[in-house]
Each structure stands twice: as structure tokens, then as C-alpha cells.
Amino acid sequence: MLENEVHDTLYVDLVNRLGSIHLGLKNYEAAITHFEKCILEAQIIDAGYIVATAKSNLGTCYEKKGDYAKALVYQNESLKMYLELDDSNGISLVNESIGSIYEDLEDFETAQGYFETALKYHSTLDKGRANILNNLGDVHRKTGALDEGLQFTLESLDVATRVGHTGEQASAHKDLSKTYYLMGEGEKAYEELTAFLELDERNKSLYRSNQASALQVIYDTKEREAKIQQLLHEGEIDRAQKYLLVCAMATFGILGILWLLYVKRKKREGQKIADFEKRILEAELENKRMEEIGLQKEVYLKNAALSRYSLHLAQKNKMLSRLSHTLKNSLGRSNIDLKRKLREVVNEIDFSLSQEHEWDEFLVLFNEIHPDFIKQLHAKVLGPLSPAELRLSILLRLNLSSKEIAAILRLTPDSVRVSRYRLRKKLPIGPKEELSRFLLTF
Numbered sequence: 001m002l003e004n005e006v007h008d009t010l011y012v013d014l015v016n017r018l019g020s021i022h023l024g025l026k027n028y029e030a031a032i033t034h035f036e037k038c039i040l041e042a043q044i045i046d047a048g049y050i051v052a053t054a055k056s057n058l059g060t061c062y063e064k065k066g067d068y069a070k071a072l073v074y075q076n077e078s079l080k081m082y083l084e085l086d087d088s089n090g091i092s093l094v095n096e097s098i099g100s101i102y103e104d105l106e107d108f109e110t111a112q113g114y115f116e117t118a119l120k121y122h123s124t125l126d127k128g129r130a131n132i133l134n135n136l137g138d139v140h141r142k143t144g145a146l147d148e149g150l151q152f153t154l155e156s157l158d159v160a161t162r163v164g165h166t167g168e169q170a171s172a173h174k175d176l177s178k179t180y181y182l183m184g185e186g187e188k189a190y191e192e193l194t195a196f197l198e199l200d201e202r203n204k205s206l207y208r209s210n211q212a213s214a215l216q217v218i219y220d221t222k223e224r225e226a227k228i229q230q231l232l233h234e235g236e237i238d239r240a241q242k243y244l245l246v247c248a249m250a251t252f253g254i255l256g257i258l259w260l261l262y263v264k265r266k267k268r269e270g271q272k273i274a275d276f277e278k279r280i281l282e283a284e285l286e287n288k289r290m291e292e293i294g295l296q297k298e299v300y301l302k303n304a305a306l307s308r309y310s311l312h313l314a315q316k317n318k319m320l321s322r323l324s325h326t327l328k329n330s331l332g333r334s335n336i337d338l339k340r341k342l343r344e345v346v347n348e349i350d351f352s353l354s355q356e357h358e359w360d361e362f363l364v365l366f367n368e369i370h371p372d373f374i375k376q377l378h379a380k381v382l383g384p385l386s387p388a389e390l391r392l393s394i395l396l397r398l399n400l401s402s403k404e405i406a407a408i409l410r411l412t413p414d415s416v417r418v419s420r421y422r423l424r425k426k427l428p429i430g431p432k433e434e435l436s437r438f439l440l441t442f
Helices: 008-024 028-044 048-064 068-085 088-104 108-121 127-142 146-163 166-182 186-203 205-234 237-330 336-354 357-369 373-380 387-397 402-409 413-425 435-439
Strands: none
Touching: 008 028, 008 048, 008 237, 028 048, 048 068, 048 088, 068 088, 088 108, 088 127, 108 127, 127 146, 127 166, 146 166, 166 186, 357 373, 357 387, 373 387, 387 402, 387 413, 387 435, 402 413, 413 435
């Protein structure tokens, strides 16, 4: 489902989307927290496109908060990444965002450069192209280039009309009204302003409808109050009271409906956020499960390496012991020079067998895999353990046979059995319990 990244790509994408929801709800602090977390996680898994998107969104948050310096830092970092990814849509989007920042800072020449770059990379005929063209018309108008600004705004209106986006159409008509006014063409300015108001009215129909309903209720209430006063003068008090009651019930009914619509909307938004958070939690749990599997594999490989190391020690000691025995037998020869040479070899082999560095390396590897074994063993023994008994305990913990232990410790199997008996007496185990099984519980 998540290919080689298991669930990491899904995880950072969910965090980024959750931040976008908070940005849309104008919860900028919550949005910033999610985008920063998304950037950190996406950098770990080298998800460059998601990092670029999150940085651009983070820049938008700071722009909305009026922190233009930070906004520019994040937008420029995002732009650099989109350029490396050769993502035309991303390059266009970020250039437009940077242009908007410079326009807010009234650096219209710089803003124009970014808007022109955004238009260059945005070849699709859609709402985004209409918005870029409208921004170009806006900065040209603000710098006094009215004719050039007019052409860009007219082109923006044409694109918005062709794609059927009434919001961009309204923005274009509004900017055309400003341009014509500055050009001294009052009649055209009025026509464009009228067109803007008509479109803006349609775009905000639901909101304006609710406002109109509320105003109508207020108007009706006042009108009926006036009529009640008239009825009181005319002696129709009972009828006026009933009429007022109906008006009050109608008012409460309308307010109740508006309240229910508001609560329903907030509930949907809350559920959407809860769903995203649930998916993020599930992704985190899956990540922990995969980490545990990886650790188990690592322990298995270290155990295998420790067993191979034990076998190597046994084989080496066995070979050196056999060679030492053979050389010692050769000392019976009469050749004095040979005796001297053989004695030197025997001494060198015996010295090698007495070295402790290999056992130290073995003990380090053992402690990596079983870090608490020696500590738990000392806590359970009935008396102090000698170094030889500690070594025997460690080899038994690895579930080695007496023959293998004898080869590693350079003892006879009988000596190993005696050592096991002595070690057993120092441990709190029953007479029928196996020593190896007991040590495997640590």
C-alpha cells in the first residue's frame, strides 16, 4: 500500500493536509505546527515534493500573519526545491505567492517580475492563470502603466469567463473599474463596477441571503411592534398579543435554524480533523510495529553472529591444542636445534591460547545482545561467582553443549561437568530443573 516507504509518505501527506485544513479555517498557529512537523518528517524520508509544498504553505501562514520576512524565507526555500524538482506548477504557484508578498510591501517592480515568471510557467487555461493575469494588471495599474494593466486585466476576464470561474470574473471587473476610473473613462468604470457588484452578489448569495433574512426579521418585528401600538389604541390588544407571539416564535425559529446550520458545519469540520488525526495515529502505530520487526531481525542476526564466533573460538582452541600436543611430542627427538625451534613454537602457541583479547571481544558482543544477563545472574546467585564460573554461565546461556564448552575453555568434558555441578550449587534451582533451561530465563 505504501510501497518501500511503508507508511511514511502517507503519514507526512496527512500531516500536510491537516495543516491545510487549519490554514483554511484561519487557525494559523495550528497550521504552522502541522507544516513544521510535516517538513521534519518529510526530510527524514527524502520526500522533496512534500517538503516544498509544506514550506510554501508555511510561507503563506506567515504572510497572512503579516510576518513578510519569514514568509519570504520559506517561499524562497520552496521555490529552490521546486526548481530542483523541475515542477512547473509548483514554480508558478510559489512565484505568484512571492509576488503577492512584494505587492503588499508596495515593491511593485519586484512583484511584477515574479508575476511574469509565474505566468511563464503556468500554461494551463484555468483559474490560476486568470489570477496571475489579474495580479499583473493590478501591479501595472499601481505603477501607472494603465494601458498595459488594462490588457492584462481584460485577458484575465476572458480566461475566467471561458473557464466559468465567477470569483475571478468579479475580481477582473473590479480591477477594470479602477483602471477605467484612473483613465478618466467614468462611464466604463461604472459599467465594470456594476458587473462586479452583480457577480459578487451571486458569489455571496448564501451569506447575503442569511443577512437579508435577519434584516427582514428585524424589520418585520419593528413594523409589527408599531402595528401593536396602533391596535392598542384601537382596543385590539388580544389580537396584537397573539400577533406578537407569532412573530417571536418565527424569530426564534429562524434563529434556531441558523444555529443548527452553524453547529452542523462545525461538527463536519471537527469530524474531518478527527479523521485525519486518527489516520495519522494509525500510521504512527504501523511505523512502530515495523521498527519492532526490524529490531527483532537485528537481534536474530547478532545471535547468529555470536554463535558463529563461539564456534570459531572452539575450533581455533581445538586446533591450537592439537598442534601444541603434536609439537610437544616432537620434542622427544634427539636433534637439539629442532628441540629449540619446537620449544619456541610451543611457547608461542601457548601464549596465544592464554590471550584474553578474543574473550573480551566475545564478551562485548554478548553484552550487546543480552545486556542484563550478568546483572541478573549476580542478583540470583547464592554466593560469589569465579571468573571461570561466569564464563561457563555465559556459554550455557548460549545453549552450547558440554563438548563445545570444553573446546572453548580448553577443558575436558569431565571438567566441564564438574564445573556445571559447582555452578548449580550456587544457583537457586530445583534438583530436577536443567541448568541451561534456568539460565535461558534471564
